[in-house]
Amino acid sequence: METDPVFFTDRSGRITSNPLLDQLPSYQSLLYRRKSSASSNKRRNSSRGRLGSSSSGKWGMSTFTRPLEKQKSQVTEQQPIRELAKPMAEKRRDKTQRLEEAQELSNWRQWRRSSRRYLRRLKDDTQEWLSSMKLWRGDIHLIEGMFGTGILSYFSFLRFLVVLNLIIFLIKFIFVMFPIIVAPYASGNITYNLNDAGVCSVYPSSARRGLVIFHEHITDLLSGGGFLEQTYLFYGFYKVDKIHFTNVTYNLALAYLLSTIAYLSLSLIWIVKRSARGFKRNLVQDEDRFQSFCNKIFAGWDFCITNENAARLKRSSLLYELRTDLEEERIKQKIADRTRKDKCRIYLIRLILNLFVIGVLAGCFYSIYIATVFSQEAQMTKVNFIVDLIYEYLPSIVITVANFITPLLFSVIINYEDYSPAFEIRFTLMRCVFMRLTSIAVLLFSLWSQITNCEKECVCGYNHLLYSCWETRVGQEMYKLTIFDFITIVAVTIFVEFPRKLLVKHCDCGLAKWWGQQEFAIPQNVLEIVYGQTICWIGTFFCPMLPAICTIKYFFIFYIKKVSLIKNCRPATRPFRASSSNFFFLGVLLIGLALACLPVTVSVAQINCSHACGPFVNFNTSWEVLPTTVSQLPSGAQNLLFALSSEAFAVSFFVVTCLAMFYVIALAGAHKRVINQLREQLAMEGRDKRFLIQKLCQAQRLSPVRSPVSKSQPRRGSRSSPSYHTSFSSNFNEGVFLAHSPPDSSTHV
Amino acid sequence: MGNKQTTFTDEQLEAFQDCTFFTRKEILRLHGRYRELAPHLVPLDYTNNPDIRVPLALIVTMPELKENPFRDRIVQTFSEDGQGNLSFNDFVDMFSALCETSPRDLKTIYAFKIYDFNRDNFICKDDLQQTLNLLTKGELTEDEVLLVCDKALEEADLDGDSKLSFSDFQNMISKAPDFLSNFHIRI
Numbered sequence: 001m002e003t004d005p006v007f008f009t010d011r012s013g014r015i016t017s018n019p020l021l022d023q024l025p026s027y028q029s030l031l032y033r034r035k036s037s038a039s040s041n042k043r044r045n046s047s048r049g050r051l052g053s054s055s056s057g058k059w060g061m062s063t064f065t066r067p068l069e070k071q072k073s074q075v076t077e078q079q080p081i082r083e084l085a086k087p088m089a090e091k092r093r094d095k096t097q098r099l100e101e102a103q104e105l106s107n108w109r110q111w112r113r114s115s116r117r118y119l120r121r122l123k124d125d126t127q128e129w130l131s132s133m134k135l136w137r138g139d140i141h142l143i144e145g146m147f148g149t150g151i152l153s154y155f156s157f158l159r160f161l162v163v164l165n166l167i168i169f170l171i172k173f174i175f176v177m178f179p180i181i182v183a184p185y186a187s188g189n190i191t192y193n194l195n196d197a198g199v200c201s202v203y204p205s206s207a208r209r210g211l212v213i214f215h216e217h218i219t220d221l222l223s224g225g226g227f228l229e230q231t232y233l234f235y236g237f238y239k240v241d242k243i244h245f246t247n248v249t250y251n252l253a254l255a256y257l258l259s260t261i262a263y264l265s266l267s268l269i270w271i272v273k274r275s276a277r278g279f280k281r282n283l284v285q286d287e288d289r290f291q292s293f294c295n296k297i298f299a300g301w302d303f304c305i306t307n308e309n310a311a312r313l314k315r316s317s318l319l320y321e322l323r324t325d326l327e328e329e330r331i332k333q334k335i336a337d338r339t340r341k342d343k344c345r346i347y348l349i350r351l352i353l354n355l356f357v358i359g360v361l362a363g364c365f366y367s368i369y370i371a372t373v374f375s376q377e378a379q380m381t382k383v384n385f386i387v388d389l390i391y392e393y394l395p396s397i398v399i400t401v402a403n404f405i406t407p408l409l410f411s412v413i414i415n416y417e418d419y420s421p422a423f424e425i426r427f428t429l430m431r432c433v434f435m436r437l438t439s440i441a442v443l444l445f446s447l448w449s450q451i452t453n454c455e456k457e458c459v460c461g462y463n464h465l466l467y468s469c470w471e472t473r474v475g476q477e478m479y480k481l482t483i484f485d486f487i488t489i490v491a492v493t494i495f496v497e498f499p500r501k502l503l504v505k506h507c508d509c510g511l512a513k514w515w516g517q518q519e520f521a522i523p524q525n526v527l528e529i530v531y532g533q534t535i536c537w538i539g540t541f542f543c544p545m546l547p548a549i550c551t552i553k554y555f556f557i558f559y560i561k562k563v564s565l566i567k568n569c570r571p572a573t574r575p576f577r578a579s580s581s582n583f584f585f586l587g588v589l590l591i592g593l594a595l596a597c598l599p600v601t602v603s604v605a606q607i608n609c610s611h612a613c614g615p616f617v618n619f620n621t622s623w624e625v626l627p628t629t630v631s632q633l634p635s636g637a638q639n640l641l642f643a644l645s646s647e648a649f650a651v652s653f654f655v656v657t658c659l660a661m662f663y664v665i666a667l668a669g670a671h672k673r674v675i676n677q678l679r680e681q682l683a684m685e686g687r688d689k690r691f692l693i694q695k696l697c698q699a700q701r702l703s704p705v706r707s708p709v710s711k712s713q714p715r716r717g718s719r720s721s722p723s724y725h726t727s728f729s730s731n732f733n734e735g736v737f738l739a740h741s742p743p744d745s746s747t748h749v
Numbered sequence: 750m751g752n753k754q755t756t757f758t759d760e761q762l763e764a765f766q767d768c769t770f771f772t773r774k775e776i777l778r779l780h781g782r783y784r785e786l787a788p789h790l791v792p793l794d795y796t797n798n799p800d801i802r803v804p805l806a807l808i809v810t811m812p813e814l815k816e817n818p819f820r821d822r823i824v825q826t827f828s829e830d831g832q833g834n835l836s837f838n839d840f841v842d843m844f845s846a847l848c849e850t851s852p853r854d855l856k857t858i859y860a861f862k863i864y865d866f867n868r869d870n871f872i873c874k875d876d877l878q879q880t881l882n883l884l885t886k887g888e889l890t891e892d893e894v895l896l897v898c899d900k901a902l903e904e905a906d907l908d909g910d911s912k913l914s915f916s917d918f919q920n921m922i923s924k925a926p927d928f929l930s931n932f933h934i935r936i
Contacts, residue, residue: 081767081768082767082768082769082770082845083851083852083854083855084855085846085855085858085859087829087838087839087842088768088769088838088839088841088842089838091768092764092768095764095767095768117767121766124772125772128772141935144935291904291905291921291924291925292904293897293900293901293904294901294904294905294921294925295925295926295927295928297877297880297881297884297897297901298860298864298880298918298921298922298925298928299922299925299927299928299931299932300884300927300931301817301818301819301884301931302931303817303847303931303932303933303934304931304933304934304935305816305817306812306813306815306816307816308815308816310816311816315818315884315885315886315888318884318885319885319888319889322885322889322893322897323893326893326896326897329900679907682907682908682916683907683908683909685908686907686908686909686910687908687909690910
């Protein structure tokens with residue numbers, strides 16, 4: 001090492017720094033106490049303690065002299081002992097010390113202290129109990145050890161969806177199904193919706209009559225028709241208006257509508273709460289761009305890995321990432337060096353390819369539309385068992401095929417567009433998300449166009465000849481989509497992934513090597529389950545038992561994916577970071593939720609509800625229940641509700657929200673500016689320090705030793721010197737003497 | 750539960766609970782794990798604080814540490830003699846500082862200590878190179894290692910002395926999104 005005028009190191013590399021530096025307050029706060037404090041006891045403390053650091057003077061203060069400690073104990077009181085970076089022995093001593101101090105406090109403070117400790121202990125125990133109750137704790141622990149935290153986030157996301165669906169089902173069950181089931185037993189009197197003799201309220205029964213062949217039951221089960229149609233499963237069964245119990249009347253129509261709004265808002269709040277943590281980190285800046293190397297070196301290794309294979313893979317993925325980063329640096333340089341001609345060529349290529357992508361998407365959407373229309377018409381005529389089933393499932397099949405082909409296409413196209421690697425990944429992902437979620441929208445749009453498409457004029461507001469109960473029909477489509485999604489996942493796992501593994505393991509041909517072992521591609525898997533969840537949200541209005549079906553579906557998917565992961569997959573070479581993945585999952589889920597709200601809102605508010613089935617027979621649209629109920633409330637409540645929904649309130653609320661937002665944005669900007677200023681100041685201070693110490697060393701070397709009489713003075717001074725009271729000049733004097741004393745004494749506190 | 754009576758006194762368990770992030774059950778489980786490493790060395794009865802230390806070579810055979818490239822440094826950091834021989838207190842301290850509920854600041858301090866190979870309270874370029882070599886098991890070329898270390902120093906060094914002081918390190922870690930989730934050991 002070149003001779004550094006500032007720092008001295010001895011042979012072994014252990015620090016014997018310049019004694020001046022040892023006296024600097026910032027350095028003192030970093031050192032551990034080498035010798036134990038005077039009041040300590042029998043512990044076999046070695047004379048060499050650990051060198052360590054604590055982050056700020058606040059804790060470091062406790063390494064200073066005893067008189068200061070009493071003062072500072074007020075400050076350290078806030079910090080619980082277990083969060084201090086000290087060895088166990090010192091923590092125990094701190095604890096006894098605090099207990100002693102506590103005796104000196106008043107009774108009120110003592111009680112407060114002990115109650116706080118008790119509450120904290122209670123909180124810890126409760127949290128431990130709750131986490132032991134968590135579903136699949138052992139499985140997720142195992143996965144984390146084998147594959148790290150990236151894939152772990154996928155599985156904990158899956159667990160979150162299981163719980164969410166269960167809660168949604170409970171909401172629907174308690175408010176809609178339970179009163180109907182319980183009514184006969186609780187002496188409730190159900191009033192059904194009046195069947196006026198109009199043409200709109202004709203609802204032919206779809207139950208099969210006569211001798212039913214077995215495979216027709218299977219068709220019914222898979223398509224939600226036949227014997228399943230008039231059950232609790234679908235909207236059409238809930239033809240109840242009000243239930244009159246002994247003292248109270250339960251308005252089921254209102255409950256149906258409100259439970260829909262409740263589950264959508266609950267999902268929104270829960271997702272936002274869950275994503276708040278990751279959102280804060282990712283919102284302002286993508287910090288990783290500014291310190292990607294440091295992140296990988298210091299925070300890159302996943303300490304949870306216990307499996308040798310996984311460790312090897314993690315190492316190679318880190319290597320890959322580092323090399324990719326170096327490559328990105330090179331590409332950035334290349335982009336900066338692009339000539340104008342190159343730029344034109346690249347933009348032209350990008351334009352053409354984007355048009356091509358749009359064309360492909362338009363083609364897919366059009367084929368989904370055609371398939372839906374065809375399927376709806378073909379359901380009127382029955383050919384035979386297999387063909388019928390295919391016609392029923394045609395939209396699902398087309399959607400699945402489209403969603404399988406387009407990601408492959410996108411990942412091929414992106415190679416020609418010459419973006420930086422990080423942007424490539426993100427852009428492909430965005431395209432896939434768009435494709436997945438828009439295909440549902442197209443399906444619903446084509447259904448809507450069928451429902452409101454009458455030959456001449458829609459007498460009932462919808463096509464009552466073909467769709468006497470259109471909500472049930474929509475519910476059936478959602479049901480079919482869910483079932484088919486589940487079947488696809490199971491089939492792909494069993495018939496594609498397992499054979500692939502066998503092929504790669506036992507066959508040595510070029511094809512097997514090129515195909516390679518299955519990688520657990522997190523983004524595609526996440527899109528799959530978000531797609532399923534969006535269907536669940538849309539379908540719950542039309543099919544109240546769909547959340548329960550989805551809960552069971554995700555429950556099985558967890559085990560299927562887990563087995564497939566452990567047996568077949570190796571972790572992806574392009575690792576997916578845990579932090580950004582949480583945000584990505586919840587972001588895509590929010591988009592799905594937003595998309596799901598749209599059809600539900602249109603169905604509730606826009607399209608006329610069926611007059612032949614469902615709880616809203618007496619109303620024109622489902623939304624009308626609310627105004628009718630409000631008009632029956634006492635006038636005080638009515639006025640309040642009218643005021644809340646008036647324009648004046650809405651506008652002023654909007655203005656207040658905008659002001660709050662502007663304030664917060666301005667605050668964030670100000671903080672950022674302050675941080676930049678402090679950063680520059682820190683750099684400047686560092687340079688000042690080194691300059692001054694250099695000057696000091698020069699002065700040391702030049703000036704002779706002063707009289708030894710006053711040696712004792714600075715000794716005493718040095719003991720209390722590492723505090724903030726000494727001025728720089730007294731340090732200067734001491735420094736001159738201390739240069740000749742052994743290094744150890746300079747660290748005496 | 751006969752074990753509880755003979756391993757630790759209630760007072761000791763309470764002290765552990767206050768000084769670490771573990772509950773009583775977990776402390777007892779940790780004692781079992783500690784004992785597994787050297788059953789002839791470690792007594793069952795800890796009520797009178799025996800002065801026993803398990804050497805480094807045995808501790809790094811634990812499954813939680815076996816695959817970690819920094820296992821030697823971690824154990825050395827938490828040992829009192831700096832050589833990696835852990836007493837039970839140090840053992841519990843180590844896993845407590847690295848557990849899930851341990852706060853970010855505490856983990857930052859210990860991470861700094863772990864990555865500071867020559868214990869001079871700075872992460873100099875040499876420390877960085879050693880860290881990188883341990884991480885990649887020497888699979889990067891010399892040039893790549895130097896380039897990566899240069900870039901890392903460029904990113905994190907604020908006061909311009911071409912090494913990372915604790916405040917540089919802390920500032921950098923506070924902006925590393927994965928640190929908390931990666932820097933924890935489950936036991």
